[in-house]
Amino acid sequence: MKLVLITGATKGIGRSTAFDFANAGWDLILLARDLKLLETIKSELSTTKSKVYLIKCDLSDSKTIDDCLSEVITEIGCPSVVINNAGFAYNGDLVGMPLINWETIMQVNLTSVFQICSFLVPYMRQKGGLIINVSSHAANNSFPQWGAYCVSKAALASFTRCLREEERKNSIRACTITLGSVNTPLWESEFINSDFNKDAMLSSSQVSKTILYIAEQPRSQIIEDLVLMPSAGAF
Numbered sequence: 001m002k003l004v005l006i007t008g009a010t011k012g013i014g015r016s017t018a019f020d021f022a023n024a025g026w027d028l029i030l031l032a033r034d035l036k037l038l039e040t041i042k043s044e045l046s047t048t049k050s051k052v053y054l055i056k057c058d059l060s061d062s063k064t065i066d067d068c069l070s071e072v073i074t075e076i077g078c079p080s081v082v083i084n085n086a087g088f089a090y091n092g093d094l095v096g097m098p099l100i101n102w103e104t105i106m107q108v109n110l111t112s113v114f115q116i117c118s119f120l121v122p123y124m125r126q127k128g129g130l131i132i133n134v135s136s137h138a139a140n141n142s143f144p145q146w147g148a149y150c151v152s153k154a155a156l157a158s159f160t161r162c163l164r165e166e167e168r169k170n171s172i173r174a175c176t177i178t179l180g181s182v183n184t185p186l187w188e189s190e191f192i193n194s195d196f197n198k199d200a201m202l203s204s205s206q207v208s209k210t211i212l213y214i215a216e217q218p219r220s221q222i223i224e225d226l227v228l229m230p231s232a233g234a235f
Contacts, residue, residue: 008086
């Protein structure tokens with residue numbers, strides 16, 4: 001069954017991933033907090049043969065996630081691939097940053113992934129499946145003003161490795177795709193102050209095509225960790 005769940009599906013990497021998977025013949029479960037944008041994407045995907053299901057869910061609210069996922073299982077069924085793409089960033093000093101910003105980064109970038117996997121993996125064990133977690137080279141590096149983001153992505157990479165080893169026996173594969181800077185709407189956020197050269201960044205399309213490549217590997221093998229960087233270098 002080629003059914004994929006994509007979080008953060010309305011913008012940037014998530015949106016591009018939705019279109020690439022649809023064009024490759026996958027059915028889609030698109031999860032995001034903005035229902036209007038989800039409906040716009042569904043309309044645009046009507047030219048494909050894919051079935052598109054929409055789930056309105058704010059991953060920064062830990063109390064609503066299980067209910068959103070219960071709706072997925074009840075009405076649609078269990079996805080064979082889960083792409084944890086949604087992310088949040090805050091640009092500022094590590095010490096002294098508002099606690100609410102720290103908690104939001106950890107909730108969206110890490111804890112929501114734990115919640116999604118905790119809910120879906122028991123269902124996925126019946127037929128096996130693949131989980132792709134979108135990380136950043138910030139997981140392996142230290143950038144001033146990006147401390148909380150670095151911590152969240154490092155923890156996500158570790159979570160993926162641990163999940164992979166625990167679930168091998170259940171035919172669950174888990175992969176981290178580690179990205180250099182990508183030109184997405186994240187840079188336009190009110191929480192980010194940056195003057196990086198966006199023209200030198202990866203495009204969302206480059207990333208989404210790589211995610212599709214990972215997802216379409218034979219079930220008998222896995223790309224455990226894939227690093228995709230802009231050829232201009234790391235920043």
